[in-house]
Structure formats: C-alpha cells, structure tokens
Amino acid sequence: MARKAKNEPYHQMMKLRATTLFCPYEDCIDHKNRANGNIIFVRKYGTGETQNLFKCTTCKRTFSERRGTPLFECHLPDEKVYQILKCLSEGNGIRATSRIVGVSKDTVGSIINRIGDHMEDVAATLMTNYHLDECQLDELW
Numbered sequence: 377m378a379r380k381a382k383n384e385p386y387h388q389m390m391k392l393r394a395t396t397l398f399c400p401y402e403d404c405i406d407h408k409n410r411a412n413g414n415i416i417f418v419r420k421y422g423t424g425e426t427q428n429l430f431k432c433t434t435c436k437r438t439f440s441e442r443r444g445t446p447l448f449e450c451h452l453p454d455e456k457v458y459q460i461l462k463c464l465s466e467g468n469g470i471r472a473t474s475r476i477v478g479v480s481k482d483t484v485g486s487i488i489n490r491i492g493d494h495m496e497d498v499a500a501t502l503m504t505n506y507h508l509d510e511c512q513l514d515e516l517w
C-alpha cells in the first residue's frame with residue numbers, strides 16, 4: 377500500500393493535535409512543556425490502527441497519545457469508547473450497551489473498570505493535593 381501524503385486531512389489534524397501535547401517522559405527537558413513545537417505526529421498504530429503515535433524531537437522518544445489516560449493499551453477506537461460511555465451514561469446496562477454498540481459484554485466491563493480506576497485516582501489526587509472532602513467531590517460531578 378502506498379504511503380499517504382503528509383498533507384492529507386488526518387495528518388493535518390494530528391499536526392494540530394501535537395501542539396496540545398507535551399513530552400510525557402519525566403527526564404526530558406521538555407517534559408510538560410507544550411509551547412515549543414517539539415512534538416510531531418509519527419503514524420497511526422495498533423490493531424486496526426486505532427491509536428496515534430507521537431514523537432518528542434527533544435529526547436527522540438515516541439509515545440502513545442493515550443499514555444497516562446484510562447485508554448492506554450486499549451485497542452478500541454476512540455469513537456467506540458465514546459459510544460460505550462454515552463450508552464452507559466444514558467442509563468443502559470452492560471448487556472444493552474453491548475448490543476447497541478456492537479461489542480462484547482467483557483469489552484463494556486473492561487471500559488467501566490478502566491474509567492472507574494481512573495476516577496478513583498482522580499478523586500484521591502483531588503482529596504490529597506487540594507484537600508477536598510468527599511462531599512465537595514460529589515458536588516464537582
């Protein structure tokens with residue numbers, strides 16, 4: 377298959393997205409520095425090419441766009457994840473969500489666990505770093 381030109385719309389969209397990311401490696405001098413244009417889009421990767429690979433030109437290392445998110449190493453496309461979360465948030469159960477979105481019940485369960493674990497981490501961070509109690513957290517949601 378011929379390599380796609382770098383001016384295709386998807387590549388242009390990823391070029392813009394790269395400006396919103398920063399190097400995730402703590403030992404890089406540009407770690408958490410968004411503003412200097414050191415992040416470039418490399419390619420899509422993974423099963424079904426559902427994920428985006430970026431590179432820090434400062435430390436020359438690559439990273440997944442999903443690194444540090446609940447979807448790291450998840451093979452579902454973003455759109456499927458959003459469909460699952462939308463179905464669940466509208467009150468559908470795991471079986472109904474599975475049927476509506478067209479994924480297995482295990483996949484729905486896996487997404488629930490990933491998001492749940494992430495929310496626990498967020499809550500713990502807010503309580504520790506910002507001294508919020510559980511009532512204040514409930515008001516946030």
Ligand SMILES: [Zn+2]
Nearest residue numbers: 399404432435
């Ligand atoms: Zn770096």
